[in-house]
Amino acid sequence: MILEHALLNVKPRQESAFEIAMNEAKSIIASMKGFQGLEVRRCIENGSQYLLLVKWDKLEDHTEGFRGSAEYQEWRRMLHHFYEPFPTVEHYGEPVFRA
Secondary structure, three states: OOOEEEEEEEEEOOHHHHHHHHHHHHHHHHOOOOEEEEEEEEEOOOEEEEEEEEOOOOHHHHHHHOOOHHHHHHHHHHHHEEEEEOOEEEEEEEOOOOO
8 A cells, every 4th residue: 555645734724625526526536446545634834734645555556546637737727826835745665664
């Protein structure tokens, strides 16, 4: 399992519109091969920042499958205009340890 991580800095005063759009867009990503789950959390200290976590079967399901799809273009249209600056997306492998 791969964990995709992105800090989403939403333009001020766009938080509600972003949350509505993300709620609608989640069905797009959920339909993709290799998708295991998605979680979005709003930052307590900075209400314009969100943490996006997406679980994928393998890295290529995200980087090639989703990003190379027509569905990604719709995801992009719905969400990318909210971000300033555009987020860096990183991927993490299996846990090193758990407590």
